[in-house]
Amino acid sequence: DQQVKQNSPSLSVQEGRISILNCDYTNSMFDYFLWYKKYPAEGPTFLISISSIKDKNEDGRFTVFLNKSAKHLSLHIVPSQPGDSAVYFCAASVRTSYDKVIFGPGTSLSVIP
Amino acid sequence: DAGITQSPRHKVTETGTPVTLRCHQTENHRYMYWYRQDPGHGLRLIHYSYGVKDTDKGEVSDGYSVSRSKTEDFLLTLESATSSQTSVYFCAISEPGQGIYEQYFGPGTRLTVT
Numbered sequence: 001d002q003q004v005k006q007n008s009p010s011l012s013v014q015e016g017r018i019s020i021l022n023c024d025y026t027n028s029m030f031d032y033f034l035w036y037k038k039y040p041a042e043g044p045t046f047l048i049s050i051s052s053i054k055d056k057n058e059d060g061r062f063t064v065f066l067n068k069s070a071k072h073l074s075l076h077i078v079p080s081q082p083g084d085s086a087v088y089f090c091a092a093s094v095r096t097s098y099d100k101v102i103f104g105p106g107t108s109l110s111v112i113p
Numbered sequence: 114d115a116g117i118t119q120s121p122r123h124k125v126t127e128t129g130t131p132v133t134l135r136c137h138q139t140e141n142h143r144y145m146y147w148y149r150q151d152p153g154h155g156l157r158l159i160h161y162s163y164g165v166k167d168t169d170k171g172e173v174s175d176g177y178s179v180s181r182s183k184t185e186d187f188l189l190t191l192e193s194a195t196s197s198q199t200s201v202y203f204c205a206i207s208e209p210g211q212g213i214y215e216q217y218f219g220p221g222t223r224l225t226v227t
Contacts, residue, residue: 034214034215041220041221042220042221044218045217046217089155091156095214101158101216103157106155
């Protein structure tokens with residue numbers, strides 16, 4: 001049973017528009033959430049994170065929103081650029097249990113020029 | 114970029130042979146992890162280490178062992194490789210004691226077991 005779900009395996013967006021990637025989790029113990037980006041033949045790279053005490057965190061074009069009651073988070077990319085085309089992994093963790101980082105299956109984003 | 118290297122980057126081996134993958138870091142981070150990435154599963158934790166000689170199992174540890182004799186090196190061994198272990202393997206590091214909860218990943222090793 002997947003504790004972290006990304007129900008959209010792929011997403012296509014026009015350059016300049018907003019990309020919204022969604023993630024749902026089931027374990028209410030998770031208190032820290034992260035997004036990673038992965039290009040082909042490379043390792044994942046950390047993008048942005050959010051603590052459960054916040055509902056929004058912004059870093060440049062990237063914003064993560066957390067809705068704890070719905071156990072849902074989303075990553076917004078505005079404006080989307082062709083270089084954003086990659087696989088995005090959502091991850092959830094319990095900060096006091098460093099082995100308990102659970103990754104979702106990923107969403108492949110294609111930004112069309 | 115975090116200083117993490119993995120070797121080899123690609124390997125093809127036969128069923129039943131032992132295989133060792135190496136992860137080397139220059140960041141002096143205490144925590145090191147081995148993941149495998151398979152389609153539809155994202156990244157799944159195999160084993161992790163929280164210090165020299167301190168290791169523990171992850172979600173998919175069967176058929177794998179690890180060792181960490183130095184802070185900078187974390188080895189993953191497949192004692193007798195099987196076709197189900199064909200995957201891309203990633204090493205990662207973190208330092209939660211310094212508030213660095215995010216993990217930094219190496220470039221990956223693509224392993225094919227024939």
